[in-house]
Amino acid sequence: MGYLLLISFIIHGITLVIIRQLKIKIDQPAVTKQTLDQQKKEIEELLAVYLLEIREENDKLLEAINHKTETKSKVNTGSNDTQVQKPILSSTQQTTSTAKPETEKYQDYQPLLPKDEDEPVETSFAAQVLALADRGYSAEAIAKELNRGKTEVELLIKFHQR
Incomplete structure (x- = not known):
């Protein structure tokens, strides 16, 4: 206890x-x-x-x-107003006179366009095999036409049938 x-x-x-x-x-x-x-x-x-x-x-x-x-x-009240307006007028006249020659300068401009030459597209070996298989060619005929092995063509066809 x-x-x-x-x-x-x-x-x-x-x-x-x-x-x-x-x-x-x-x-x-x-x-x-x-x-x-x-x-x-x-x-x-x-x-x-x-x-x-x-x-x-x-x-x-x-x-x-x-x-x-x-x-x-207070110092520049009277003379500032007339001086400010004259440069504005002369600058607008200058821009209109200089704008015309610039537009004339670029008048005959033609933008570059992409060439329409079609580059030959080469299909891959797998695409060629599948296209010929869809047409009904046998694996041996496809192998002879593409100068490849018969088993290589058969495997490619089997992989794409899944």
Whole structure:
């Protein structure tokens, strides 16, 4: 009876150790979740700060660009309009005058066409044997006509009859 009591205490001790280990494993995700939540909040705050800095820099850049364009437009308002229209007209006149010689240059162009020469098609030995067999020739006659062995012709016919 003493042995049974000793075995019972050992089993209870082992189960308590296992239960404690399982509780530790269950509690770990809760701790890691808290640390992840803290890290998430810190990252969100950092991103918000960076976003504000980028917006401020973009606003400054837009103001600088607008200021430069306003000063350039005030200086070049009258003279720019007439100068821009003249080159456009002259460039269109140039394209029409240069387009005609180019079309004349390629007027007699004829695209290359494939040659109509028929190359002789050689039929394979197997095709020749099967064609002659379909016409009713015997294996010996086919072998004589194609200058091949009788057994070679017979085997080829047998393979293709399947």
